[in-house]
């Protein structure tokens with residue numbers, strides 16, 4: 001991702017961790033669950049499809065597998081696992097009951113749901129799953145290293161883990177930062193992830209190895225976030241209930257920024273530099289390994 005890590009640690013007297021805190025709150029994600037799949041889920045599925053492909057090559061999903069989809073959201077990973085192996089048993093966990101209701105509504109056989117905080121996975125026993133998977137969630141937890149360690153704990157020995165995280169270039173954030181810089185060059189936009197997070201492939205490999213995983217590999221993926229036109233992007237970025245854009249906009253207005261001006265500036269950037277919305281991508285860093 002772009003710049004600003006040093007400066008963003010002391011904006012307006014608050015730390016980056018303070019700013020990220022709402023993104024771990026279950027009620028904000030439950031609020032966002034309606035409409036999540038159509039916009040963000042439709043984008044993250046490009047990363048989760050590739051992750052599931054890689055994991056299936058390492059350790060094929062079968063009727064004897066027991067898969068954890070940790071921070072499942074509306075089911076981006078588990079839907080792809082089911083396409084590979086309809087009989088596979090899956091537990092979908094999330095901090096948000098509203099997200100899990102969307103998974104339940106899919107009525108997929110052998111899929112159960114359970115509210116769990118990824119920082120502890122306290123309700124899950126040690127050495128249980130044949131595959132422990134997660135996508136685009138751990139960076140919102142207070143310390144993602146702790147979340148990765150919890151995944152290591154619940155994975156059965158010699159079985160496989162797959163961890164997708166937000167990658168180094170997220171066009172939404174780049175567009176936002178550029179628009180803010182045009183309107184107020186002194187403003188430093190916050191980062192959505194917590195301060196102990198990482199995004200790059202080397203950092204992802206290090207973090208997974210540090211948690212105890214072996215044979216760790218990574219891959220960077222660009223996930224298309226297709227928009228019909230600039231307004232389609234602006235509708236998502238400014239009008240959706242997703243807590244990530246909301247955090248960016250709340251911070252901008254809290255520092256005296258004009259939201260209408262920001263919206264107009266973002267629209268211009270999308271029009272001029274992103275083919276009117278057709279060329280917007282979110283980066284993903286995929287990681288895998290074995291216990």
Ligand SMILES: C[S@@+](CC[C@H](N)C(=O)[O-])C[C@H]1O[C@@H](n2cnc3c(N)ncnc32)[C@H](O)[C@@H]1O
Nearest residue numbers: 029044071072073076094095096117118135137
């Ligand atoms: C960006 S969404 C990703 C959802 C899905 N895995 C995907 O790839 O589309 C982040 C998800 O993480 C969940 N989440 C946030 N903090 C969490 C925590 N501490 N423990 C478990 N889930 C959490 C949210 O409720 C939300 O469903």
